[in-house]
Amino acid sequence: MTQSVLIQVGQCGNQVGCRFWDLALREHAHINKRGIYDEALSSFFRNVDPRSGNDVGGPPGSRISALKARAVLIDMEEGVLSQVLCGPLQQLFSSTQLISNSYGSGNNWAVGHHTYGSVYRDQIVDQIRRAAEQCDCLQCFFLIHSMGGGTGSGLGTSVLKLLEDEFPEVCRIVTAVYPSAEDDVITSPYNSVLAMRELTEHAQCVLPVENQSLMDIVSKIQLMSNTSRSGAAIKKDCTIISGKGGVSKTEKPFDAMNNIVANLLLSITSSSRFEGSLNVDLNEIAMNLVPFPRLHYLVSSLTPLYTLADVNVPTRRLDQMFSDAFSKDHQLMNADPRHSMYLACALMVRGNVQVSDLRRNIERLRPSLSFVGWNQEGWKTGVCAVPPVGHTHSLLALANNTCVTASFTELRDRFLKLYRKKAHLHHYVGVDGMETSGFSEALNSLSDLIEQYNTLNSTSSALTHDAPRINIAT
Template identity: 80%
Template sequence: MTQSIVVQVGQCGNQVGCRFWDLVLREHAHVNQMGVYDEALSSFFRNVDQRRGAVSTGGRITALKARAVLVDMEEGVLGEILQGPLRSLFSSTQLISDVSGSGNNWAVGHHTYGLVYREQIVDQVRKAAEHCDCLQCFFLIHSMGGGTGSGLGTFVLKLLEDEFPEVCRIVTSVYPTAEDDVITSPYNSVLAMKELTEHADCVLPVDNQSLVDIVGKIQHMSNTGKLGCAIKKDCTIISGQGGVVKVEKPFDAMNNIVANLLLNITRY
């Protein structure tokens, strides 16, 4: 029985991550209708008996807790998570945040916040690892254009290598479009790329413009009634409801595509 830990960094990383958790729960609810805590659920969730404060290793599902660490230097997205439909999956100690953000500056995220929050991040990752019988890999989700995602995200990646050198590190990196409104995003991306090449075992690059184009094509097909049998109108590829908040947001459809990518590579 192997487990994986998801580390979500920055606004984009946490939004994509929460779409991933939502899709995982939907999939398991569909195939595991008896409510049994099985090996598949164990890969990404702990089963906790909240009355006794104990961890259950089998039997009925009592309370699922995600094997995850959520990091952002702004409180917005993490605050929505604690108030949204997925709030029961995370304890407050799994969420690490600040209030001012990284100012779209790779150096602020990497050097300033990295040094400030190093011990807290390491502590939470270690606690998550201690709950695993056989830790197989880390999934890091972040963006390349923002200061926290690119700077602190790659700092966390190096931390994972230092603390758990034998554990595989799979990184999902969302790259900005050429027309990105963050003027520093090209610099952030270049600096983050160097860290990825040195510390990641596998990188799944996701082009933001490609996501925009895919969502546009799906919506066009949906409006013209040409989705066909491959994509249903309310399927999880294009439906963003039920994740971070109950009301669908503009980026949810794009985040869903990335979350589905992660979900498909973690199936076995």
């Protein structure tokens, strides 16, 4: 059985990560009612003797002693990590897994990347290496961070480079939360563009998630609950609004948004945690969905929306779930993949869904979706037998689609509004290791990325469809 390690950086990364651990434990407890440490649990948890702190010897199958998360938690402010150690999930983490400071990064990418990246390099490497050595077969690092602040964007991308240097053969999948246009951090466009250069160069897959899209989805779920028939109200302790999340018992406005990102992680890791008729190896995501190394930004969508909440509405037809996965309203980015070009697409189903249902819906949807000429059959499919708790099935779609250029272009425009005025630059270039040229290099990197996607979008229709095709991956 393979294992993965979750690395949470910054306030957002740690809040989302702790929500993932909370929901993952719920899923495992729902299936594993005998308290046995099985292979599913071993993928993200260790079985530790609470008296010695050492892993319980022997293969999975022994009784659970004390579970410890395969994780490293990093933040340059103490607040969130202190809440973790005092919160509902405190037993999942030892203090050595947490790395913190008291001062924060001041919403400055350069401070997080250069200052803290240098000061904490050895400590971070030691903790990541320790987590890796506790794995029998390390498959993937999941890195979670935000793009708008200083620690998440700066130190998060510094950690990404460390992973590439220290573990070049291990898959690196990044979940990056992008700020909205109305973000209250005025320097967030700088931080995001500087971070994007690092993501483009050093990640193997990036799952970009936009705050505005998360807010829109939460609003849709609330509306769905309020307008549905009697009995459809969101339950008090449901997974979409529960304020527990492993951090605190008081509900915060962003808990529901964090929950959606956590559900994305639950879905993408489901095949590595549970059995299925068509399991997806995490390494296969990059192998099948990333035809060009830099073009590794995957647009994600989750359906049905009510899978994210304990809302008692009738199950919609299975075919509608597949149609919704390609709808603008279900994307975790403000993007419309139907009106752009697909380089590849993965459909990862959970629950009582047959492979034949997958193939039938692919054939049904194929005429309405534009794929590049050289990859007309560029589908990756997976079926995990275990559905989300309380529901019969769900679907995660991951699309390598040129529609990402709309969001990236908007981000570049916001960056340029500041950069042309040289606004706030002195806060960055005053940091040791940061040069003014870093801004122009990051801008050029983003512009090149946009141009590469646009070139594929504009030239694909001119390519012959008689070129060799890739069969549906299974």
